[in-house]
Amino acid sequence: ISFFFYWDVGCWGMTLNSIPLRPASLRPFRASVGASLQRHKRNWVWNQFFVLEEYTGDDPLYVGKLHSDVDKGDGKVKYVLNGEGATSIFTIDENTGDIHATKRLDREEQAYYTLRAQARDRATNLPVEPESEFVIKVQDINDNEPKFLDGPYNAQVPEMSPVGTSVVEVKATDADDPTYGNSARVVYSILEGQPYFSVEPKTGIVRTALPNMDREARDQYLLVIQAKDMVGQMGGLSGTTSVTVTLTDVNDNPPRFSRKSYQFAVPESLPVASVVAKIKALDSDIGPNAEMDYRIIEGDGLGVFRVASDKDTQEGVITLQKNLDFETKSSYTLKIEVSNRNIDPRFLSQGPFSDTAMVRLTVENVDEPPIFSTPLSKMGVSEAAKVGTIIGTVSALDPDSTNSPIRYSIDRNTDLERFFNIEATTGVISTAKPLDREANAVHNITILAIKNSRPRVGKGVALITVLDINDNAPVFAIEYETFLCERVGPGQVIETISAVDKDEPPSGHQFFFSLTAETAGNMNFTLRDNKDNTASILTKRGGFQRREQSMYRLPVLIMDSGTPALSSTNTLSIRVCDCDPDGTPQSCGTEAFTLSAGLSTGALVAILACIITLLVLVLLIVTMRRRKKEPLILDEDRDVRENIVRYDDEGGGEEDTEAFDMVALRNLNVVRDSKARRDVTPEVPTLYCSRPPPYKITPDNGIFREFIWDRLKDADVDPSAPPYDSLQTYAFEGSGSVAESLSSLDSLSTDSEQNYDYLSDWGPRFRKLADLYGHGDSSNIFSS
Template structure:
């Protein structure tokens, strides 16, 4: 067996190879080398048997070579013998230590707040030299670039024999620094060194309390908001990471009727408060909510206050106490400006949504005989006339000022009482034989009627008046008339005096009279006693008829 130092190219001759026939022709030996590497790496001197290496040897690539050496006598033409040749390559310190985790995998992890001597990682290196030969592969470790804490002391140390890194001082805080870089050196016994960078990651522990970004949150929401409407988004922060920073929001107070719920968003560390039930601003308990909201992680929690104002919506129409009002009857001569009645509407809404204005629907009072003011007083606006309209059915509206506005209404019935403000008059404007008259006043100011001639005609020899007792009167001619003896603008016509009625008061109301002219054709030789025409006169009081009517044509 031969031993040769790597990179050494000197030959060695094998001793003890001989031939008993030496001294004669049979002692002339020739050597040859056989095996892997016998031609290109190693050669043998065929006469001397010396073995040479043609290339530098590297023990780290191949530490042992095995060959067969043949020896032939008689100058190579005689007998042959052989021998095994083993070549061991002797190690030299030609390799520096190397960290196998480089360049990307030299990572270690340790929990924040870990105490001193807590194992962080092993920073192991290798040396390709022979560990069994000298100190070429014996390694020692040290940290050449450490990190300092706020007191100036090293935060990590390393075992010089094993390369394991430990916490030197228990002051690790991930929220301050989440990773550290250490430069580690490995040195072999021959003085060769290798370096590597150790990355120490600080693992989070749940050592921070979640905090709301604000202690007081405020929002406003209309009372008519739909279910699931977003009311407010509250957010919090947690200096921890991972599951230690998974936050859960909840409502823990201020919502006895469970009007709200909260929706969690772990990604953004926020909670969205949404509407769970309908709101009613008109309920005093639901105009403002003072919610207490909490945020929790795995171990800690904090609270905040959410002040939610409910805004009134125009969801109520003005309402009257009654849908129908019948006023006391009203005399038709009531003065303009008289208050007929007062209506009042209420609106449960507030502010402009509950501010009411009154009006009268136009088509219920087209002549605008009435107005209503802001206090709900229904007032006579123009002179009334029962003979034109006997009753009014007003639609009084109450409208709020919301957007859009809402309206309520009430029906107001006004009956007019008659006063004796009209005299009797004949019903038709033509020259009647049968005269019809009427009084537009009410029944108490109308029939029954009485008829009589005025005093100047009480003893008339031409006509007589008979009261028939049924609100009619008969005028009778008492004699025949001679047309030629009559002086008139109508040769064939007798034009009477004006028919008048003089009414005397009964103590209840003033009286009035009407008149009519009548023309009667007169023929001589006719019977002188005949009915001229029945007269019909309207009056509520005693009537006195002043008349000499025109005579009707007598056939």
């Protein structure tokens, strides 16, 4: 069993190569045709079908025919088509096996389709032939024109390039099948741009076609290039692109001055480095090819003027190198050459790439200010010079031919304190005030020179140095803080001192140290001059004790080497300290001084200041309270402080109750109950050694004693009592009293202040009470 495929293209046919079917592929189908049947080996025709693209007919396009030798023409076999485009693009007649294309095909979209063909039994729908694969290839026609995918093009070529110089290569592509016919074979031609450029037909390379194309004449060309398929034959399709060719510059033109001579006027007051004039040469080239250099090759202005090229404008800039003077020379002549900086050797044969021009510069006269013969005058004067001492002289001249007289003055903005004067006509400078080198060693003053004819002002500078004299005595270099350990032995260096001097002698300082005559023979310390502007302080003995003397003051005499020599006495304070075994001071004098704590003198001073401030605040608060007469501690029930009643009216003794309520003292027959607070235990011991017996009816000589016991007992157990002890004492005068008055005894209180130091006065008070009344034992009262 085999398939036979017929291929029909148009009205002509073609026999296909046969491919034998493998027997293994038929094994599944032997059972379907019966065991008695024997397969006869047959060949079946097999290859690919072709179909033209872009078919535009109304009827489906016939592709080919499928046929099986099993098909006897009785309609029992049907043909089935599967694969790419089956039923959508390609259809098959299931009875005849004819294949048709129902849609327009485009090879550029899809060049071939792979399908599978199969013959089936119409009744059972079982395959009678194995499924086989075949290809329908779309046959190309010339339906695509060449296209320049990279166009339009831009290219550059140097001007004056020789004929045949490559400019650019253009490339066109054709979507048609390059393996079939000439549909994709293109050739190139130039439609516009002749006769300047040409293009190679096969490669598309654009080349120059004319020699000596000048950029200065025309710098850009527009070309139109065509690409045509079918090798350019009749009926081929074509496409075009544009090419813009720009000629780049080469240095083929020399610079040229527009004129052969130039003339400029220059004022004589023009400062050095100023621009005098600008000249410019023309060059048809551009960019680096138009860069030019200028130089002066001849003339009497060499050294007075210079010329340089401006890199931005390519102008020749003439600048002044020296000051001009109309009275000396009124004109200059310069010959200036200009040349290209970058020269192309190919064009040297055309002539020199340079040009020259003459420049005449005329100097104009101006009214100039006076000029000092020396712009900076240096002078010196001793700081001991008296007022009116002449220091020096300045002079200025009129540079103009008029030679006008000149007057001098000092610019007071540079001599604010008016230390100097100048004579207006002669320029003589003298001192106007006493000078002090230590305050101002150098004076920089400005001298003004003014012409009488016109207000033209010239300026000069006078630098006046004040010369030093020995007018300052040497002193200690720093404020020394010297410590001496108690365990130090004799001959130990405890301090090295140095000195400073505000003066600056030419040969440098040389100081001499010694002890004053009064202290030279002391038994404690001595001084050794080290001959290097320092001195060492040494101990002469040991056994220093800070308890005996905590501070020593040692006067030191310092003398300089000036003429005349000056000296001063400086006192060195030496504190005796308790030191650790390493010799580090721990405490000095009566105050602790521990270096290990890291506290400096400034820190200790700050701590001391804080303490003093706090004490002042406390005292201020106490003073304010006293002025307001407010108690420090308030008691709602009673004032435990001493009550002072002042009067000078002697009444009738005990019968007089106007000054003080004596009811409590006069109630003699009432037994007093204890008023102790049972819920509070006293925190301080009582002021009496033994507690008296309970109160009862007592004779008059015990009234006051009982009253005192009662008040003391209340104060001992009262939790709101003040922290200090308080005692109130009274003297009770009965009938026959000598004093005839009632008052507190020996009170130390004053009108404005109260004394709380009661304990020291109890003895005298109690004794006096006992003596006044003549009753009881004063010793018992005192001991209590």
